[in-house]
Amino acid sequence: MRISKLVGERLKEAPSTANVKSHNFLLRAGFLKQVCNGIFSMMNPAQRVSLKIQNIIREEMNSIGGQEVLFPVVMPREMWEKSGRYNSIGQEMVRFKDRNDHDMLLGMTHEEAAVHLCQNTVKSYDQLPFMIYQIQTKFRDEARPRAGLIRVREFTMKDAYSFHYDKEELKQYYQKVFDAYQRIFKRIGMKNFIAVKSDTGMMGGDIAHEFMLLTDIGEDSIVICPHCDYKANMEVATSIDEKPSFEDGQLQEVFTGKAKTIEEVCKQLSIKPQQTIKAVCYAMVGDDKNTVVVFIRGDKEVNEAKLKRVLGKDVAVKDLAETGFVKGNIGCVNLDLPNTKILYDNSLENLCGLVTGANKEEYHLIGVNINRDLKNAQFYDLAKVKENEKCPVCGKPLEIKRGIEIGNIFQLGTKYTKAMEMTIAMPDGSLINPLMACYGIGVGRALASVAEESCDEKGLVWPMSIAPWQIYLCPLRMDNLQVKETAEKLEKQLSEKFEVIYDDRNVSAGVKLTDSELMGIPIRVVVSPRSLENNQVEVAIRKTGEKMMVETKDIEKTIKAIIDKQMGELSGK
């Protein structure tokens, strides 16, 4: 490829909307063009990277027996009504009517399609386990696309579905995919990533893992124990709660005036937040009438993902206007309001001497004894883990990091096969709903995540395995006949064995060198009048900054050695 014909400019500055490094460099280096909010066109360099990532995924999926298939993007309502998700998934799923007024949708995931494909086709236990996967376009109408390709509305995804006849066999296959994912991320050049336990969310099922790239721009919080192997997404993370102890006493109303927040009440009463009971009110989405009140210790915060799981419904913070609640003075003792569901966090269990609202303006209650005053309280794990709380496995202090989800795997169980009535015959002739697991990797997000992790102040630094080209061939003086001829000879010679982008432009050396770095091509070969005096060219390695003079006759050998070394480091083992 000659850069003069390559569609895509290299820019000095990216639009101000590009607020993360990967997005900034991908725009500046001519990889992407935004079409509208959360929707991009991929220019040739990005598509080349994407295809290489896809091929690595394909190889690893095939290596564990995966069968590549292709499900439709557009599916009929009926298929998703069977699973219940036509109604349970919100606005992020696009629905439309076709020309015959039939309800259709754009697939955001393909569990239903996978069951449809296998139903009445796979009939016997001895055809299991198997895994089918596709690499295809998905559309999710995200409320808040962000960070370039990190969170978009349209994206290319590898989604895989495995089928099993019992839990043990599912567990074994799940582990195989887990291992394949580790290899995939290593092979595409991801460095600082981990697998954590995660929430199953709208997918259903019990056990799930997310693969997370640790980075400050991540939108997920990950709880990690640096002392043992404990790692979990904040949504499911737990810790050992160090229960405080307070003197038991009599329940008593005290005047607290305008003190409403935990901070204000603590100041007023000269106590610490862990002696208070915080009330947080929620509405369940699609249910205006009822209010959910969570009581939690004042030093803790509610983990809404955990709350959603307990309720089985999505929640939003409730506006208390026109309810019977006294804002800032809500208390758990004798709270008796219609249409109210009350939940208690584990952090309150067995405590005494606590402070709560008195359910009337300007008053709080002190001396709350949970066991005495709240006889029928239901306790749940509803708290967010905080930095330095104790690891639930080893008891040592936990850390909290930010991460980008780069892959996820779910043990779905029979949720979909049961709903869609897919059965297989067991050896004894009985019919069972097979178990399923599903496995996703977003290709564009993987590309952006690698870009985010592998870059420096000059631009992108592509790992050899997924670089759009391996070599940036860069003659410095196109007006020098010898330079031009040598460069064109090298272009022809190197293109036979390697992937070469040839900078054939009549622009300054500075522009060329800067562009090669911005685009992040792993090896740069510079042909200049001076180097040719000794029949040499300069070879520079983008990743290390290393430069060497190489005789033109040795160039192929040198390049092959660099590629082999870098590919060896990315072998995934």
Next chain:
Amino acid sequence: MRISKLVGERLKEAPSTANVKSHNFLLRAGFLKQVCNGIFSMMNPAQRVSLKIQNIIREEMNSIGGQEVLFPVVMPREMWEKSGRYNSIGQEMVRFKDRNDHDMLLGMTHEEAAVHLCQNTVKSYDQLPFMIYQIQTKFRDEARPRAGLIRVREFTMKDAYSFHYDKEELKQYYQKVFDAYQRIFKRIGMKNFIAVKSDTGMMGGDIAHEFMLLTDIGEDSIVICPHCDYKANMEVATSIDEKPSFEDGQLQEVFTGKAKTIEEVCKQLSIKPQQTIKAVCYAMVGDDKNTVVVFIRGDKEVNEAKLKRVLGKDVAVKDLAETGFVKGNIGCVNLDLPNTKILYDNSLENLCGLVTGANKEEYHLIGVNINRDLKNAQFYDLAKVKENEKCPVCGKPLEIKRGIEIGNIFQLGTKYTKAMEMTIAMPDGSLINPLMACYGIGVGRALASVAEESCDEKGLVWPMSIAPWQIYLCPLRMDNLQVKETAEKLEKQLSEKFEVIYDDRNVSAGVKLTDSELMGIPIRVVVSPRSLENNQVEVAIRKTGEKMMVETKDIEKTIKAIIDKQMGELSGK
């Protein structure tokens, strides 16, 4: 791949809806599963074929400098309003509102996206010509999906767009793509295909070609001269009209009673259809008020594609109720109705002695002299070519054949760059709208077309270049230890160099052999107790039916020779 784990049954009979061979066999051999009308899931064997076709397309596009990109499936209304197609394209384009109530659509083609990508990115004539292409899912809400993958609603397509600074340069590049298309179709094993001139339809522009596979199940009619090189889609085909000659006479009303059709009038007046003037009435789509009347010689039929081009609008046959027209007696002399547009076909030009309706019940006019009686008539080429009419190039009789459109290429001119205001600077500093051409191939349709052409009474016969696997390894008696061991050894050995599907099922020899033929795998290796007595296996070639006994030690060499030979035949040269 082991067939016991392959998702997809081999069936004795296909559903009765499968009324063409390719669809029937693709369903019976476990390649496809229908999701709903015009929407399919591709099972692993079909996806393997599809990926091979995609790679051949990719190689040929890259070989002429094509840059692979990826445009979004979902696009915003604004982009398509600029080109005018948001309104001009009908129900086949899916439109929906996103969560922010923004109008979006599913791309059925990507001229707008291509211009958007290059606009403000490519700025100078010396960056041209270039070609960008993608391979991606498209959705067209077809009114009548048919014939399996031949006409579907969702499909994978390669669409390419080239940009040019003048017509000559466009013409040269267009020819390059034309040649690449010939190579692609040869390489994927298409045999009886031709390129014909075609209508530009909703794409706009002047010159266009379709690549057609000649087959009786085709939905297009193609006009071919077997004597010279003339080939054209019926939509644009022309012929030399042999004008009849009749005696000139006086215009005279004659009673024709209930004779309404051309046939009835001819019988009544003892004349031939070519002496009559036929009237055909149309409504323009989206325009209920006006009527279009085409007058054409009685032995001809109106070519609606030509009429659409003349009008620049879509047409439908008009219901004459509640118009002023006298059905069956419409005539061109003194026809004076409001809201009526009148067009004449070239076949009537300069004739005399003709018969037309008298615009009153039970009467016709005889002795019509076109030049005398229709002074302001406008003549256009509006007639369908008929078998045995004279070739417009060499004058010899034309043939009409059926074909499936397997690819199309269009010279678009500046339609899109002008509408979307994309400009490039020329050497003299002036700004021009670059010229464009676009080029499409439907991957699924190509797959089905090859299947349609390459099959026999036993099933599919895949060309080596796109076969899902090269070898069907088929041990006949899995209960025979020596057979099983040899087969498993061969599976391992052959899989290192070739693509092998291994039939590890405990089923009868008949089932295995039948399935191998139904699936159309090019080479079958049969391991049986009898052949092993001489250390041999049987190698059968699906395409020729040839069978040979080969010593197990020579198997690799034999297979390589067969593959090399077949691939040589498909080299595209």
